[in-house]
Amino acid sequence: MAEFIDLVLLAMLALTALRIIFLKDLFAVVMLFGIYSFLSALIFVNLDAVDVAFTEASVGAGISTVLMLVTLAMTGRKEKQSTHSTLLPLFVVLVTGAALIYGTLDMPPFGHPDNPVHQHVAPRYIEESPKEVGLPNMVTSVLASYRGFDTLGETVVVFSALIGVLSLLGVRRKKKKDLESGLETHSVLHVVSKIIIPLVILFALYVQFHGDFGPGGGFQAGVIAAAAFILYALVLGLPKAFAVVGPKFLQWMASFGVLLYASVGLYSMYKGGHFLDYNKLAADPIAGQHYGIIIIELGVGITVFAVMLNIFYAFGSQAERSNVQ
Amino acid sequence: MSFIFDYYNYWIVVFLMMAGFYIVISANNLVKKIVGLNIFQTSVFMLYISMGKVTGGTAPIVVEGVTQYSNPLPHVLILTAIVVGVATTAVGLSLIVRIKQAYGTVEENEFENKDDAI
Amino acid sequence: MTEILAAACIAILVVMAIALARAFKAPTVYDRILGVNMFGTKTVLFIAASGYLMGRPDFLDIAIVYALINFIGMVAVLRFFEYTSPIE
Amino acid sequence: MDFLDIVSSMLLLAGVFFGFSGAVGLFRFPDFFTRVHAASVTDSIAAILIIGGLLLQTSFDLNTAKLVFILLFLLVTSPTASHALAKSARHGGLLTLAESSSQDKQESAK
Numbered sequence: 001m002a003e004f005i006d007l008v009l010l011a012m013l014a015l016t017a018l019r020i021i022f023l024k025d026l027f028a029v030v031m032l033f034g035i036y037s038f039l040s041a042l043i044f045v046n047l048d049a050v051d052v053a054f055t056e057a058s059v060g061a062g063i064s065t066v067l068m069l070v071t072l073a074m075t076g077r078k079e080k081q082s083t084h085s086t087l088l089p090l091f092v093v094l095v096t097g098a099a100l101i102y103g104t105l106d107m108p109p110f111g112h113p114d115n116p117v118h119q120h121v122a123p124r125y126i127e128e129s130p131k132e133v134g135l136p137n138m139v140t141s142v143l144a145s146y147r148g149f150d151t152l153g154e155t156v157v158v159f160s161a162l163i164g165v166l167s168l169l170g171v172r173r174k175k176k177k178d179l180e181s182g183l184e185t186h187s188v189l190h191v192v193s194k195i196i197i198p199l200v201i202l203f204a205l206y207v208q209f210h211g212d213f214g215p216g217g218g219f220q221a222g223v224i225a226a227a228a229f230i231l232y233a234l235v236l237g238l239p240k241a242f243a244v245v246g247p248k249f250l251q252w253m254a255s256f257g258v259l260l261y262a263s264v265g266l267y268s269m270y271k272g273g274h275f276l277d278y279n280k281l282a283a284d285p286i287a288g289q290h291y292g293i294i295i296i297e298l299g300v301g302i303t304v305f306a307v308m309l310n311i312f313y314a315f316g317s318q319a320e321r322s323n324v325q
Numbered sequence: 326m327s328f329i330f331d332y333y334n335y336w337i338v339v340f341l342m343m344a345g346f347y348i349v350i351s352a353n354n355l356v357k358k359i360v361g362l363n364i365f366q367t368s369v370f371m372l373y374i375s376m377g378k379v380t381g382g383t384a385p386i387v388v389e390g391v392t393q394y395s396n397p398l399p400h401v402l403i404l405t406a407i408v409v410g411v412a413t414t415a416v417g418l419s420l421i422v423r424i425k426q427a428y429g430t431v432e433e434n435e436f437e438n439k440d441d442a443i
Numbered sequence: 444m445t446e447i448l449a450a451a452c453i454a455i456l457v458v459m460a461i462a463l464a465r466a467f468k469a470p471t472v473y474d475r476i477l478g479v480n481m482f483g484t485k486t487v488l489f490i491a492a493s494g495y496l497m498g499r500p501d502f503l504d505i506a507i508v509y510a511l512i513n514f515i516g517m518v519a520v521l522r523f524f525e526y527t528s529p530i531e
Numbered sequence: 532m533d534f535l536d537i538v539s540s541m542l543l544l545a546g547v548f549f550g551f552s553g554a555v556g557l558f559r560f561p562d563f564f565t566r567v568h569a570a571s572v573t574d575s576i577a578a579i580l581i582i583g584g585l586l587l588q589t590s591f592d593l594n595t596a597k598l599v600f601i602l603l604f605l606l607v608t609s610p611t612a613s614h615a616l617a618k619s620a621r622h623g624g625l626l627t628l629a630e631s632s633s634q635d636k637q638e639s640a641k
Contacts, residue, residue: 017344048395062512089351109331111380136387161412447540454547461554503597
């Protein structure tokens with residue numbers, strides 16, 4: 001049954017990609033790209049990667065699609081007819097694709113337990129991590145503990161993306177009369193959003209602190225909390241969202257999250273261990289691992305929340321300005 | 326039939342990768358190019374997750390009575406790759422917005438011509 | 444019971460495919476948004492049903508995220524659609 | 532198969548039937564507003580029936596709470612989304628079938 005679902009979903013994914021190639025209406029392209037992200041998340045669930053599906057559904061389908069829609073609001077929605085010939089790209093793609101298909105025949109068969117990927121480090125993670133780290137979710141163990149240094153790097157990359165976007169666009173506060181929400185007439189939407197936003201923030205907190213036991217964690221929770229505020233900004237307009245959490249405050253929050261993460265590493269060095277060696281944080285190594293993982297997940301969550309919301313603010317204030325002019 | 330099931334995921338991955346690649350090299354519009362890049366990126370994610378799947382295994386979260394789990398390592402790599410991917414997408418889109426403000430167009434051939442005029 | 448759940452999953456897949464077809468080819472842009480929205484809600488139901496089919500129903504969190512992101516995507520489409528000029 | 536299972540499978544199949552009829556309505560109905568009607572009404576009833584069917588499968592635990600949360604969330608957001616979409620379409624100048632046909636008549640009368 002799982003194979004059959006896999007077959008159908010992958011076929012739908014391929015059809016969606018094919019349709020995106022031929023569509024000229026960019027608005028439709030972005031909507032289909034949202035569907036594409038949703039479908040790939042569904043396939044990740046089917047292939048047992050629930051944490052990845054969680055991330056793809058919230059980050060890929062949510063934030064990317066919203067950012068692309070804002071960009072389209074500024075750049076226009078019609079793609080002009082291409083001037084160069086399509087024959088050469090088609091030829092290149094077909095040749096590369098044929099070579100890659102030939103290459104896949106050397107791959108080990110899908111899903112076989114004896115494949116080389118499953119031989120070396122994976123069995124150790126599967127068998128030892130519940131004992132060494134004490135968490136049921138192996139993905140969180142590997143992400144936060146075994147590969148904690150890597151995750152620190154990823155958090156810094158997300159932070160520097162914020163710096164890049166802000167230095168390119170910047171967030172400017174506008175005079176109130178310039179900014180008019182396009183959805184001001186939708187009263188039903190106002191009421192419903194006000195009801196569900198607290199629920200969404202509650203759910204984000206659940207994802208943040210339940211990530212050790214089920215799917216979830218700092219990355220996902222940060223994005224979901226940011227999505228709640230994005231909904232607020234979409235429905236009620238940017239000035240009201242600025243009044244709740246301003247861009248300046250978010251910049252402080254983003255750097256605070258990264259520093260929180262790094263300070264855990266420094267503290268463990270102070271305690272006599274290596275950088276990010278959580279075993280030294282408490283007398284009992286397992287308890288130390290728990291403290292370390294909760295704090296660094298919190299740091300990741302704060303950074304991702306602040307970065308995603310601030311990027312949306314930057315795009316949104318540009319869109320409002322180009323709309324007013 | 327089992328031959329098809331053994332390689333089906335990889336073939337779809339190659340197809341998606343080439344679809345994204347085709348959009349990137351043939352489209353003039355920069356937003357569409359970003360969509361193509363994202364499609365390409367997702368196909369790579371799909372390749373990793375397909376390799377991590379073990380038939381008969383289940384998601385790598387400990388439950389009682391299960392011994393066979395899928396490989397957690399690709400999941401970790403891809404989880405962080407998705408977040409970094411959206412961060413780079415955001416930077417790319419903000420570059421597009423700046424290009425629109427500077428040249429008044431986001432079509433590749435049009436602003437190349439304007440560059441020559443300047 | 445497993446057969447009923449499997450049948451329900453397959454039927455929801457078929458409904459998803461029809462909604463996808465509407466999103467591929469639509470007479471007006473609003474029809475396309477309608478198809479995308481219907482696809483999203485049916486996906487939520489599919490995840491819930493397939494969780495029980497596969498015997499790991501503790502992944503319902505993902506269905507909640509889907510429902511949430513689907514709604515926000517819908518609001519964003521409506522919000523920014525008004526900025527762009529229609530072509531159809 | 533005990534009583535609960537039978538009720539649950541009947542609910543599931545009924546929900547699937549309504550979902551399917553809504554999908555057919557997306558293609559068969561003549562204008563946009565009737566299509567919104569077909570999609571949104573069946574969306575709600577299918578969500579109630581399918582999640583109700585799944586609820587009978589749970590022993591009373593965290594999963595029950597999550598399913599109820601999903602159901603409430605869908606029941607609040609899905610009609611709201613349909614309403615906002617129909618309202619936007621109306622403001623965007625889309626006409627119902629009756630209006631557009633009467634407009635056609637007026638134009639042919641001129």
